[in-house]
């Protein structure tokens with residue numbers, strides 16, 4: 554870490570609109586740039602995205618490097634990675650922050666490999682700390698099956714490339730009075746960049762079912778639901794509670810929930826009034842996705858499962874007995890009482 558070399562936030566836009574994670578990265582970028590005494594810049598690739606570039610300034614970027622071209626309208630794996638690596642080599646920023654979105658997760662390792670530098674993926678926080686009396690940027694990442702929080706440094710290679718999980722950092726506050734420079738960089742777009750893969754169209758699927766992020770109640774099943782042969786009882790409980798169904802990674806891998814309904818570090822972050830966790834051990838990769846919930850109710854047969862350390866209400870028991878019982882009791886509660 555040094556006091557020369559900018560911090561760069563890679564702005565992510567879809568259809569010209571900035572993804573929220575870009576604004577989250579700017580808030581962290583501002584704090585770090587003030588602490589380190591360096592400039593905070595953003596980079597934006599796209600086509601006719603001048604308005605999004607101005608938004609990056611209003612949210613804290615002192616400079617925006619803008620690479621506009623008709624063929625960059627959609628995210629293009631090879632073109633974006635090559636152009637980004639090129640502009641980084643030319644201007645030598647010391648830190649690159651990328652959102653750990655589907656696009657960011659693909660782009661960041663490609664860029665890091667081209668620059669022959671380190672990449673820390675899925676950070677949940679960043680701060681400046683002292684290691685052996687030298688200030689270092691510390692990358693905070695859940696690791697080792699999610700049971701430890703790792704504090705990672707990249708002391709030798711520059712720039713440090715870091716992806717940050719969307720939804721964990723606060724967004725930068727917008728202020729139209731903020732001034733910044735928009736620097737146009739002519740992208741050297743080549744046909745070769747599109748010879749192996751080219752995005753020609755983006756089709757947005759209509760959302761299936763109720764929105765997970767805005768639900769008051771989320772009922773989330775884990776691998777323990779295998780004992781009941783799948784997710785029908787998770788759905789049953791969600792229906793009674795008026796909630797939506799979600800799953801852990803093994804539940805998603807098994808096909809019980811779609812990827813958009815996976816909770817955790819690589820999935821969705823939710824903060825409902827009630828989060829019900831059924832047969833999930835409580836790995837940190839998973840629990841980071843619902844830490845902001847008001848009440849957490851967990852059911853698991855293992856009394857030592859880490860989930861019970863963060864649950865407000867814990868039921869130790871076999872789901873094959875507990876879940877039908879819970880559903881029955883809740884059904885009775887819902888039925889009009891006989892006088």
Ligand SMILES: Cc1cc2nc3c(=O)[nH]c(=O)nc-3n(C[C@H](O)[C@H](O)[C@H](O)COP(=O)(O)OP(=O)(O)OC[C@H]3O[C@@H](n4cnc5c(N)ncnc54)[C@H](O)[C@@H]3O)c2cc1C
Pocket residue numbers: 675698699774775776777778780800801802803804815816817818819820821832833834835836837838839842852853854855858870871872873
């Ligand atoms: C980089 C990285 C990112 C990751 N991101 C995510 C993420 O975003 N989301 C995520 O979920 N995971 C993620 N993971 C995986 C995560 O570390 C855990 O492996 C995962 O969360 C475990 O899921 P689980 O709790 O469903 O399964 P398990 O850990 O296998 O737990 C199953 C639980 O079910 C209980 N059980 C079994 N049978 C019964 C029964 N009959 N009755 C009651 N309880 C029962 C067991 O006691 C156990 O506690 C990630 C991992 C890595 C390395």
